[in-house]
Amino acid sequence: MTTVPDDDPAAVFADHRPVLYGLAYRLLGSASDAEEVLQEAFVRWYDADRASITTPAAWLTTIVTRLGLDQLRTVRRRREVYPGTWLPEPVLTGDLGPLETAEQRDSVSLGVLTLLEGLSPPERAVFVLHEAFAFRHRDVADVLDVDEPTCRQWLHRARRHLDGGRPRFGVDPAQHRRLVDRFMAATLDGDVDGLARLLADDVVSWADGGGDGAARRPVRGRERVLRYLGGLGSHPGAAGVVLTAAEVNAEPAALVWQGSRLLAVVALESDGHHITTVRFLAAPAKVARLARRLDSVPSVPEV
Structure with missing residues (x-):
C-alpha cells in the first residue's frame, strides 16, 4: 500500500480498497453486492472517530466482513427464489486486488465461489479470512466476535464441504x-x-x-x-x-x-x-x- 495522509479519510479508504473489495467479493460472489458493502463501509469509516483507530486496515476489514455477512444473509434469500441456476458474477482478474498466492487465486475462481454458496455465512467468512487472507484463528475470532474454538469448528466444516467438491489434484x-x-x-x-x-x-x-x-x-x-x-x-x-x-x-x-x-x-x-x-x-x-x-x-x- 502507498503512504497516504492520515487525516484524509477518502485517501486512506482508497489505499485499502483493493483488498477490501477482494474480501467483499469473496464473501458475496457478486460485484454489485460487494460495491454496496464498500459504499456502506466508507460511510462508517468517514463518520468514525478515526483518531481512536490505531490500525485502519484491521478496523476496515472487520467492518467489511460484518457488513458482508449481513448482506450475505439477505442475498441468500433472494438466490433461493432465483429463476434457474444462480452462478457467481464473473469479474476481471485485475479488479480482484492482490492475488499473490495460490490460495488467493483459488478463492476467486468461479468453481470455488460456487462451492462457497453451500456454506453458512459464518463458515464462509472464516474460510475466506483464513485461507485467502492468511488470518490467524485469533484474528478471525476478533473480527467475528466469537471464540477461537468456534472459528476452528467453522473452518473445519468449510474445508470438509469444499474438499468434497474440488478436484483431488491441482491442474497445471x-x-x-x-x-x-x-x-x-x-x-x-x-x-x-x-x-x-x-x-x-x-x-x-x-x-x-x-x-x-x-x-x-x-x-x-x-x-x-x-x-x-x-x-x-x-x-x-x-x-x-x-x-x-x-x-x-x-x-x-x-x-x-x-x-x-x-x-x-x-x-x-x-x-x-x-x-x-x-x-x-x-x-x-x-x-x-x-x-x-x-x-x-x-x-x-x-x-
Missing part, C-alpha cells in the same frame, strides 16, 4: 489454458468430434441466464452437453457470434460476442485432460457489468 494452469483454447477453436469451427474429445464422460454444464434463454437445470454427460452446445450454436440468435479470450476470476475464459455486445462468459473447469464443468454466465445484469469493465471489444476471435 498452462495445461488448462490449452484446453480452453482448444474448446474455443472447436466451438468456432463447429468441430463436434473435437468437442467430444475434450469433454469428460461425466461433464456437467451449468447456465445462469437470469431467468431468460438458458437451461434452468444442469445438463449432465458428454452426449447431452454436446447436444446442448450444438443447440446453442444453431440458435438463430447465434448468427455472427465470435469468441474471444479473457482472464476472468483468475482463470482463462471465453467471452461470447455478437458485434459489440457481450452475450455471455463461458468458464471451464478441467482435470488437466478433459473439461469437467462448463459454466455459461449470461444473466444480463452480470454480463453488462463485466462489459463495462472491458477496455475495448476485440474485433477478431483469439484462439
Whole structure:
C-alpha cells in the first residue's frame, strides 16, 4: 500500500480498497453486492472517530466482513427464489486486488465461489479470512466476535464441504489454458468430434441466464452437453457470434460476442485432460457489468 495522509479519510479508504473489495467479493460472489458493502463501509469509516483507530486496515476489514455477512444473509434469500441456476458474477482478474498466492487465486475462481454458496455465512467468512487472507484463528475470532474454538469448528466444516467438491489434484494452469483454447477453436469451427474429445464422460454444464434463454437445470454427460452446445450454436440468435479470450476470476475464459455486445462468459473447469464443468454466465445484469469493465471489444476471435 502507498503512504497516504492520515487525516484524509477518502485517501486512506482508497489505499485499502483493493483488498477490501477482494474480501467483499469473496464473501458475496457478486460485484454489485460487494460495491454496496464498500459504499456502506466508507460511510462508517468517514463518520468514525478515526483518531481512536490505531490500525485502519484491521478496523476496515472487520467492518467489511460484518457488513458482508449481513448482506450475505439477505442475498441468500433472494438466490433461493432465483429463476434457474444462480452462478457467481464473473469479474476481471485485475479488479480482484492482490492475488499473490495460490490460495488467493483459488478463492476467486468461479468453481470455488460456487462451492462457497453451500456454506453458512459464518463458515464462509472464516474460510475466506483464513485461507485467502492468511488470518490467524485469533484474528478471525476478533473480527467475528466469537471464540477461537468456534472459528476452528467453522473452518473445519468449510474445508470438509469444499474438499468434497474440488478436484483431488491441482491442474497445471498452462495445461488448462490449452484446453480452453482448444474448446474455443472447436466451438468456432463447429468441430463436434473435437468437442467430444475434450469433454469428460461425466461433464456437467451449468447456465445462469437470469431467468431468460438458458437451461434452468444442469445438463449432465458428454452426449447431452454436446447436444446442448450444438443447440446453442444453431440458435438463430447465434448468427455472427465470435469468441474471444479473457482472464476472468483468475482463470482463462471465453467471452461470447455478437458485434459489440457481450452475450455471455463461458468458464471451464478441467482435470488437466478433459473439461469437467462448463459454466455459461449470461444473466444480463452480470454480463453488462463485466462489459463495462472491458477496455475495448476485440474485433477478431483469439484462439
